[in-house]
Amino acid sequence: MELFRIQAVVNGERNKKYIAQLQQLLACEMTVELHKYTFDTAGEPLFELNLKNDNTIVCLPKLPQFQLIKHGPIIYKAAAAIVADFIVQHLESHMMEQMIARKYASYSKTDRASILQFSQIVLQGEDWDGYGAKFIEADQKRRKQVIATELFDYWSTDSLLLLEGFTTFRLAAYRQELNEVIEYALDEFVLEKQYKEFIDLLKYFVYLQDTKQEVVHLFHYSGQDFTLYDKNFEPITVEHNSDAIVAEMIETEMNMNDMVLSSLIAVSPAKIIVHTKVPQQQIIRTIASIFENRVTVCSQCAHCSKLATEGSQP
Incomplete structure (x- = not known):
């Protein structure tokens, strides 16, 4: 049995x-x-x-x-x-x-x-x-x-x-x-x-573009709140008209209402310095993925210390 x-x-x-x-x-x-x-x-x-x-x-x-x-x-x-x-x-x-x-x-x-x-x-x-x-x-x-x-x-x-x-x-x-x-x-x-x-499409688009800015400082305050500054830390005003199709693609595909990617593509910098307290956030990784070796992430410089006060100017 x-x-x-x-x-x-x-x-x-x-x-x-x-x-x-x-x-x-x-x-x-x-x-x-x-x-x-x-x-x-x-x-x-x-x-x-x-x-x-x-x-x-x-x-x-x-x-x-x-x-x-x-x-x-x-x-x-x-x-x-x-x-x-x-x-x-x-x-x-x-x-x-x-x-x-x-x-x-x-x-x-x-x-x-x-x-x-x-x-x-x-x-x-x-x-x-x-x-x-x-x-x-x-x-x-x-x-x-x-x-x-x-x-x-x-x-x-x-x-x-x-x-x-x-x-x-x-x-x-x-x-x-x-x-x-x-x-x-x-x-x-x-x-x-x-x-x-x-x-990959955005990376290819970035590759084909001519450089328009030598350096862009991207200040990340929280969530998807970003501000762009030039090499002299002057605010950058971005015109999206010439890249309307890219802007629409980004907003549709990635649901980023602040359009930070579209702004970066529009100004086409040779170098991007991202000042952030959360370098592992998805949007930061996405920027690094698209712009690759143009991106440097900073979280400890004197300007970064001002990020503790949200919205503080550099």
Whole structure:
């Protein structure tokens, strides 16, 4: 009599190591859970787990101490939780990779890899003001519970679990959630690709322009609040008429109402010195990306010290 058999199709020593880890986790968790409720009088385990050469884990009861009605639900619940954790930790990325390959077969291999990377970023999230990590942990726990619940129900009718088949043809709710993540990631991938293409276009436009200003000092106060000064720290008045198309492109594509990029392109400086207290802000990185080696970011000069008082003139 087998309580359950888990068969995994794996290749390589790394994946074999994962299966061995799964066996150890199963043995530990099931023992802990059994001891919470019951244990045999001799203190011996009520089951044994064997790892076969074909990467199959077999769980056998120790008879006659083991009682299916009494101990079965405890065993299956604990095992379902561990296998669910294993799927999320080690198989989730591979599942998404297969889903992306089928759904977006017309995309290049590089683009599919980028979509997978965006999908993983969506699942991993970001640490927003200290709350992100807690959200990621809670979301992972919820996904694991969805898998564990279906797996517990599955073992009530079938003791053989083919991991590849189970993750491919079962887990409809879980797979649907992954599919929604992939679709969202695709949107982000397309936006990122359009952004890069747009940046390349602006870089080419800047390359073709003649230099109009020797040096421009760009003072960044906060958010997207910028002021341009010439080499003598005199304010620059920018005429956008000649570059109306570029200005419209920037406002439309990047939603920058202050038009700082359009202004910089219009004055076409040989050198840009950006005075800012937040050099890692996205708009600063964008300026550096477009104007490349023309840009120097400064945050410690005497003029930068005046940025502490928002709107202070240099």
